[in-house]
Amino acid sequence: MVVPLVRAVPGTKVLLFGPQALGLDAESASQLRQTLLSTPGLSWLLDTIAELPGHWESLAKTVPSLQPLPGAELLQDLANWLKTGHFSQASFPLPNVLLTPLVVVTHLAQYLKFLELIQPDSPEGRDLHASLQRDAETLGLCSGLLSAAALSCSADQVQLQHYGAVAVRLAMMVGALVDAQDVSVDGHGGSKSFSVAWNSPESGVQMTEILKGFPQVRNLPTLGPGWPESLETD
Numbered sequence: 294m295v296v297p298l299v300r301a302v303p304g305t306k307v308l309l310f311g312p313q314a315l316g317l318d319a320e321s322a323s324q325l326r327q328t329l330l331s332t333p334g335l336s337w338l339l340d341t342i343a344e345l346p347g348h349w350e351s352l353a354k355t356v357p358s359l360q361p362l363p364g365a366e367l368l369q370d371l372a373n374w375l376k377t378g379h380f381s382q383a384s385f386p387l388p389n390v391l392l393t394p395l396v397v398v399t400h401l402a403q404y405l406k407f408l409e410l411i412q413p414d415s416p417e418g419r420d421l422h423a424s425l426q427r428d429a430e431t432l433g434l435c436s437g438l439l440s441a442a443a444l445s446c447s448a449d450q451v452q453l454q455h456y457g458a459v460a461v462r463l464a465m466m467v468g469a470l471v472d473a474q475d476v477s478v479d480g481h482g483g484s485k486s487f488s489v490a491w492n493s494p495e496s497g498v499q500m501t502e503i504l505k506g507f508p509q510v511r512n513l514p515t516l517g518p519g520w521p522e523s524l525e526t527d
Contacts (some may be wrong), residue, residue: 306429312439323369341458358473393468400440423449
């Protein structure tokens with residue numbers, strides 16, 4: 294989701310791109326598909342998705358851990374879904390190799406729609422992205438970092454299409470790596486990520502005591518002169 298925020302500095306906007314949309318369901322995907330198909334200015338996103346299967350072979354050769362995944366078949370299923378509205382290989386919740394690029398596609402589609410909404414009277418042919426970039430900043434959380442980077446690197450809409458396509462491909466790669474980790478044979482099964490913060494050493498001690506009640510948590514933090522940098526869960 295793209296959320297426009299007005300900063301304290303007059304005239305400057307902050308565009309915040311949200312994290313992975315784990316709740317993406319068939320209805321949400323159908324709405325995205327309809328938006329892509331009915332909006333001429335988003336045709337380049339359709340082309341980007343259609344090209345994803347062609348990148349799988351070289352990606353799997355470069356990253357051998359991806360080879361057990363049926364990535365080519367899943368990505369082709371995604372491309373076919375744009376035409377038919379139905380998945381034959383994948384099901385909801387979608388694997389990350391499909392979900393993560395769809396999240397970035399959603400961000401970019403929403404952003405381009407947002408440009409039209411805030412500049413309804415712009416003359417035909419005006420570069421709406423270039424007009425906004427002069428007084429806007431972008432931030433991204435999790436998968437949204439890819440979308441934010443695409444916008445930040447783009448001075449105009451031609452560059453936005455180029456870097457936006459790069460962001461979608463990177464999202465596919467990131468999603469594939471997550472899926473590969475989840476199906477790995479290390480005995481730990483699927484992975485989940487949690488963020489924990491505390492504002493005092495006492496709160497950190499309390500958190501550690503709570504985590505001791507969960508045997509699947511490894512590498513419990515040790516609070517002392519050096520605070521913990523990370524912890525792992527099975």
